[in-house]
Amino acid sequence: MFLLDDSEKLLAAAMQQQAAPTDTVATGSIAEGVQKFDSLNHAIIDSARNMNLSDLKDVVTGQNTIFKDALSGLIDLTVAFIPKLLGCILVLWIGFKLIKLLKRALTKLLEKRNAESSLKGFLTSLVDVMMKVMLIIMAMDIIGIKATSFIAILGAAGLAVGMALQGTLQNFAGGVIILLLRPFKVGDYVECGTYKGYIKEIRIFHTFIRPFNGRIIIVPNSELATKSLINHTKDNVIRLDVVASVAYGTDLDKAREVIIPKIAVSELNSSSVDWSLWLWTTVDDYWTVWMRIRENIYKAFYANGISIPFPQMDVHLNPGHPA
Secondary structure, eight states, X not given: OHHHHHHHXXXXXXXXXXXXXXXXXXXXXXXXXXXXXXXXXXXXXXXXXXXXXXHHHHHHHTXXXXXXXXXXXXXXXXXXXXXXXXXXXXXXXXXXXXXXXXXXXXXXXXXXTTOOHHHHHHHHHHHHHHHHHHHHHHHHHHTTOOOHHHHHHHHHHHHXXXXXXXXXXXXXXXXXXXXXXXXXXXXXXXXXXXXXXXXXXXXXXXXXXXXXXXXXXXEEHHHHHXXXXXXXXXXXXXXXXXXXXXXXXXOHHHHHHHSOSEEEEEEEOSSOEEEEEEEEEETTTHHHHHHHHHHHHHHHHHHTTOOOOOOOOOOOOOTTSOO
């Protein structure tokens, strides 16, 4: 072939040109470079001699078997991937629409429950992020990206964070339950164990209770959400129980007439007969009635000559006893 002949001629001319002495002083580096160039030329000649022009033609025209198989595989992969990609895009589009609707419904529910603005913003953001993460993981699975390891990492991280913040998360869960279910609200008078007072403020982790002495009690929400408590002002009308005592020998019918509300003898003590009064009053008037009722009972008893007993002891002496 003429290409090989020309290559051999060019190579021979180059070797002759290299063999001609250009300088009387030859260094080792020049000789070394000539040897490398000579090896490269021999490699080019061998490759040119072994090359089949039909193979080059097949590669150029696309008839080579390896090239055809690679192109066919690429086309099959693209055709198989396009439906998955379209399905992934469709799932993401529908999922984001549903997340938006869910977020709007949650906001309306929190507004209906009269939840605090801070809780509304936090819960809606939390639900939005969690739902979007789940949607992205689902989309990754559709296109063939296995998210098993990713989910395992998230689970391990969540477990570690949960163990480290166990008490804080319990208080947070208690705050969410209180703000959603509303067993009490700001302004209610509650009693939970040793805590008594008015609810001053409800936060995500703690609740502030103000007793009568004006101090503030900070109670973790987990205690208020999981323990029994008494809400004295949950209903607008509540009952006030008062005990009034009269001395033995008092005309009970007259005492009953003096005390107008619903009344019944509740106890026969050592030195008194105890009456129980059941007074129904509104929440707003509760403490006013609580402070005035005992004073009014005393004045009514005093005006009608009904004596109120006090602790006393009768001592009887036996004259015949040596003592």
